[in-house]
Amino acid sequence: MIKNYIKTAWRNLLKSKLYSFINLGGLTIGLAVGILILIWVQNELSFDRFHKKADDIYKLEIFGGTGATKQLWTQLVAPIGPLSKQQLPSVID
Secondary structure: OHHHHHHHHHHHHHHOHHHHHHHHHHHHHHHHHHHHHHHHHHHHHOOOOOOOOHHHOOOOOEEEOOHHHOEEEOOOOOOHHHHHHHHOOOOOO
């Protein structure tokens, strides 16, 4: 039974080459993009997970500006670590 299905599919592929090429090309591109997205998501979710206390690591950001000029900066000034350790009791190290 499966042999007949394969024969029919092969004949249809050879009969309409343009549509077969478009369909197989779209399938290939779709699968490649899907796999790349999955790899990217896995990389983002595993970032800094090799640390023993990975749940205690935080990223500090600064929001600046008003209205349409609002910006996000991830680079902070150097004394933010000791200052936050002094003023926030929840900061351990």
